[in-house]
Amino acid sequence: MNLTLKVWRQENAQDAGRFEEHQLSDVSADSSFLEMLDQLNERLESAGESPVVFDHDCREGICGACGLMINGQAHGHRARTTACQLHMREFSDGETITIEPWRSGSFPVMRDLMVDRSAFDRIIQSGGFISVNTGSAPEANLIPVPKEKSDAAFDAATCIGCGACVAQCPNGAAQLFTAAKVGHLGAVPQGDPEADQRVVNMVEQMQEEGFGSCTNHRECEAACPKGISISWIAGLNRGYLKAKLRGVDRRS
Amino acid sequence: MMSSSLDPSSQTSVVLDPAVPTGPIEKQWDEHRRQLRMVAPNNRRKFDVIVVGSGLAGASCAATLGEQGYNVKCFCFQDSPRRAHSIAAQGGINAAKNYQNDGDSAYRLFYDTIKGGDFRSRESNVWRLAEASVNIIDQAVAQGVPFAREYGGMLENRSFGGVQVSRTFYARGQTGQQLLLGAYQALARQIAAGTVEMFTRTEMLDVVVVNGRASGIVVRDLRTGVVSSHAGHAVVLATGGYSNVYYLSTNAMGCNVTAAWRAHRKGAYFANPCYTQIHPTCIPQSAEHQSKLTLMSESLRNDGRIWVPKDSRGRHPVDVPEAERDYYLERKYPSFGNLVPRDVASRNAKTVVDREQGVGPLKNGVYLDFADAIGRLGQDAIEARYGNLFEMYERITGENPYQSPMRIYPAPHYTMGGLWVDYNLMSNLEGLFVLGEANFSDHGANRLGASALMQGLADGYFIAPYTVANYLAGRLGETASTSDQAFVETERAVSDRSERYLSCSGSRTVDSFHRELGRIVWDECGMSRTAAGLEQAIGRIRSLHQEYHSDVKVVGSADAINQSLERAGRVEDFFELAELMCRDALDRNESAGGHFREEHQTEEGEAQRDDENYSYVSAWAWNNGEPATLHKEPLEFDVVRPSQRSYK
Numbered sequence: 001m002n003l004t005l006k007v008w009r010q011e012n013a014q015d016a017g018r019f020e021e022h023q024l025s026d027v028s029a030d031s032s033f034l035e036m037l038d039q040l041n042e043r044l045e046s047a048g049e050s051p052v053v054f055d056h057d058c059r060e061g062i063c064g065a066c067g068l069m070i071n072g073q074a075h076g077h078r079a080r081t082t083a084c085q086l087h088m089r090e091f092s093d094g095e096t097i098t099i100e101p102w103r104s105g106s107f108p109v110m111r112d113l114m115v116d117r118s119a120f121d122r123i124i125q126s127g128g129f130i131s132v133n134t135g136s137a138p139e140a141n142l143i144p145v146p147k148e149k150s151d152a153a154f155d156a157a158t159c160i161g162c163g164a165c166v167a168q169c170p171n172g173a174a175q176l177f178t179a180a181k182v183g184h185l186g187a188v189p190q191g192d193p194e195a196d197q198r199v200v201n202m203v204e205q206m207q208e209e210g211f212g213s214c215t216n217h218r219e220c221e222a223a224c225p226k227g228i229s230i231s232w233i234a235g236l237n238r239g240y241l242k243a244k245l246r247g248v249d250r251r252s
Numbered sequence: 253m254m255s256s257s258l259d260p261s262s263q264t265s266v267v268l269d270p271a272v273p274t275g276p277i278e279k280q281w282d283e284h285r286r287q288l289r290m291v292a293p294n295n296r297r298k299f300d301v302i303v304v305g306s307g308l309a310g311a312s313c314a315a316t317l318g319e320q321g322y323n324v325k326c327f328c329f330q331d332s333p334r335r336a337h338s339i340a341a342q343g344g345i346n347a348a349k350n351y352q353n354d355g356d357s358a359y360r361l362f363y364d365t366i367k368g369g370d371f372r373s374r375e376s377n378v379w380r381l382a383e384a385s386v387n388i389i390d391q392a393v394a395q396g397v398p399f400a401r402e403y404g405g406m407l408e409n410r411s412f413g414g415v416q417v418s419r420t421f422y423a424r425g426q427t428g429q430q431l432l433l434g435a436y437q438a439l440a441r442q443i444a445a446g447t448v449e450m451f452t453r454t455e456m457l458d459v460v461v462v463n464g465r466a467s468g469i470v471v472r473d474l475r476t477g478v479v480s481s482h483a484g485h486a487v488v489l490a491t492g493g494y495s496n497v498y499y500l501s502t503n504a505m506g507c508n509v510t511a512a513w514r515a516h517r518k519g520a521y522f523a524n525p526c527y528t529q530i531h532p533t534c535i536p537q538s539a540e541h542q543s544k545l546t547l548m549s550e551s552l553r554n555d556g557r558i559w560v561p562k563d564s565r566g567r568h569p570v571d572v573p574e575a576e577r578d579y580y581l582e583r584k585y586p587s588f589g590n591l592v593p594r595d596v597a598s599r600n601a602k603t604v605v606d607r608e609q610g611v612g613p614l615k616n617g618v619y620l621d622f623a624d625a626i627g628r629l630g631q632d633a634i635e636a637r638y639g640n641l642f643e644m645y646e647r648i649t650g651e652n653p654y655q656s657p658m659r660i661y662p663a664p665h666y667t668m669g670g671l672w673v674d675y676n677l678m679s680n681l682e683g684l685f686v687l688g689e690a691n692f693s694d695h696g697a698n699r700l701g702a703s704a705l706m707q708g709l710a711d712g713y714f715i716a717p718y719t720v721a722n723y724l725a726g727r728l729g730e731t732a733s734t735s736d737q738a739f740v741e742t743e744r745a746v747s748d749r750s751e752r753y754l755s756c757s758g759s760r761t762v763d764s765f766h767r768e769l770g771r772i773v774w775d776e777c778g779m780s781r782t783a784a785g786l787e788q789a790i791g792r793i794r795s796l797h798q799e800y801h802s803d804v805k806v807v808g809s810a811d812a813i814n815q816s817l818e819r820a821g822r823v824e825d826f827f828e829l830a831e832l833m834c835r836d837a838l839d840r841n842e843s844a845g846g847h848f849r850e851e852h853q854t855e856e857g858e859a860q861r862d863d864e865n866y867s868y869v870s871a872w873a874w875n876n877g878e879p880a881t882l883h884k885e886p887l888e889f890d891v892v893r894p895s896q897r898s899y900k
Contacts, residue, residue: 012812028539028541030538030539030541030650031539031541031542032543032648034543035541035542035543038541038543038763039541042761042763042764045761045805045807045816046759046761046805048805048807049807050807050808051807051815051816053813053815055331056505057330057335057337057504057505057506058335058337058339058340058504058505059504059505059543059544059546060340060546060547060644061644061647062339062340062426062429063330063335063337063339063340063504064334064335064339065330065331065335078647080643081647085644085647085648086647087647087648087650089650110475110813111812111813114813116331117331117332118331118332118452120332121332121333121334121440121450121452124334124436124437124440125440125441125443125444126444128437128440129395129437129438129440129441130394130395130396130437131441132391132394132395132438133316133319134312134315134316134319134391134438134713134714134717135387135391135713135714136394137387137390137391137393137394137395138390138394139390140349140389140390140392140393140394140407141349141351141406141407143393144404144405144406145401145405146401146403146405147401147402147403147405150398150399150400150401150405151398151401153396153398154398154423154424154430157396157398157423157430157433158426158429160429161332161334161335184396184398185396187398188396188398190393190394190395190396191396252444
């Protein structure tokens, strides 16, 4: 395949950035999107030019490291697929492909296509856990968990923390990410004792990080490579409201 | 009792003592814990512990030490600890819970692991692992890990290769992800509590040794390029395995041996480097451009049947009549069938492909067929069990595995070898602890499925927290500081190395060298090895390494984000490791588990051990680039008598 790539290049967070155009030929339809970028980088490096910087690691769609806006869509046009699992056979010969980093004030661009998603880590640190020290756990089968609840918990827990939801949202909201963790831990009985505190802490940390507000565009759900449903956001809002009505304030 | 008095660069071979407690095996760990020294709660904050790596072993260890009140600094090269490669483990985690009432016990799990490892692991460690397995499940469930459950609400199990019980706990095909997120969240809680300071996008590039003890590390901030030192009373490495020495493997792109290798260069012994696991169920390579191979969980072998056509006519699989198919695993191993251990399954796949019975456009695969299972259970049931794996297969290959069989072929996946550790998981370099895949300890010459998660978490949650405390107890009153000249010198050496790559101005990219190196190691030190091939490989690796020094091209600078520079150092370490793997494979004049020397096989083509001469752990000492010195830890089997493995 022959492709025209319009790739975002940016030296650092201060740099204004710009698109750079490259022609790439002999791309195999069987290669993944990131392998296509490898091919571009190998060519740039051989010519002594600086390669395009992007985050990636497992290349199996599970680590959440890769995140590219491909033709304006987070992870590209194929539903429920991360950029690393998107293959070039999904594109046509001669196509022009635009590649940008996640665009969100809370995910500052570090270089080229690499952004800083540490805000997600801080949201988890604010309460995205069950407080159980190593060694203090009871026998695993002591508390039966209905299969439906366990399956629901998994559906939310499958979030890979890639940030596509934020990147695709016109408001740059992180509700889907936050709701998925609140939903996962709230769906199992082990998460009950801290449920109110957790939702208050996490929602308020999310706001502090500067993410936008959710206005139900549902772009996040469509962009999520793991297909996490926005109904979790409804649960998040309900949980937050109830906790606030019960007078729960943020506590660290 | 320990080998700490050894001069790490000693040229003479010594016998290593792992300091295993005496007494009956089932009481050893309890007895040992009674004797380990402790640190009082009010003294713990006086100790700084460095944990490198944030996968299952690193995150669980850092979180647990933080909970106990130590000052922990945890480092990872990824942008978040949640991205460590443990996240990609699919199938499950073993535990001797015997929830299925099918006769499981700590002894069974121990026995299966020892046998699966082809009698090349340390009995005492494996017993302790089997005991700890049950606590891991309790801990993970309490953290909210959504394991698969029965309708009655109890935990569900499935079966994995090499065993005859159902002891594997799982969360669809994403068990590693869910366990890692559990550990990550425990770690996040400690970061919030201030007991753990987390350093992301920070790569450890050397360990600093002061007075013979690991006293800190030198790191490079991957965002700014700044090289700095961190001191600790103890250093814990949980930095994973080295499958990426093969270039193409199922490991994440960033997985590397650098932390372990640099520690090796500072005196830590590297044990059994030739024990590598080539996983039988991966998607075959499709072309030259490929950057990695993708695993299809071993759990698929529960329902998929492996076969190749008896001829090489290249017909579409559904057109091959039943009588013309060779279900070679079921034929050769009737009692384990498609669930033989990984090394056996891989070797048999290689045999049929070498005989030109391979399938697919490049004739480099075998079929994994679900037609019978779909007929028996319905497509919905298969989708519920393996839906995400089938989807992944379709994305990568463009073929629908519900309609025609998957094509699979073995690929490098896990490395049993790693830094040598004693019973306390401490290397011969005092104060340096090594956990998870980075150490060599529990899987012998072949790891059974669903055991990597178990070992990483056992080490991190339940073993290292005791043994590290024991070590720290003896350091009370000492301050951890970077003031020693050794820190300055190590920092300088790290910076000099970066400069060397950047100033080389050669003509070939790091990746092109890595690909070529990987090819050599795969051909000569992969699924089967010969003395002649290994000797030749050592020569080729050395000359390619020389060429690397003079002809590598790394653009950019050291004081900014530079992913090529990061890879340059990692690939250089792979060169040195690759040579050691070949030397180790050459020294081990027998076959055992994943190490298959063609000269040593039974009449039926199975691995033939030589217990009389090779029942030892090979622990290699770095010799400043000269051939490494071999030290040996004799293996003793008091509980299980080594025998020819049989899965027939």
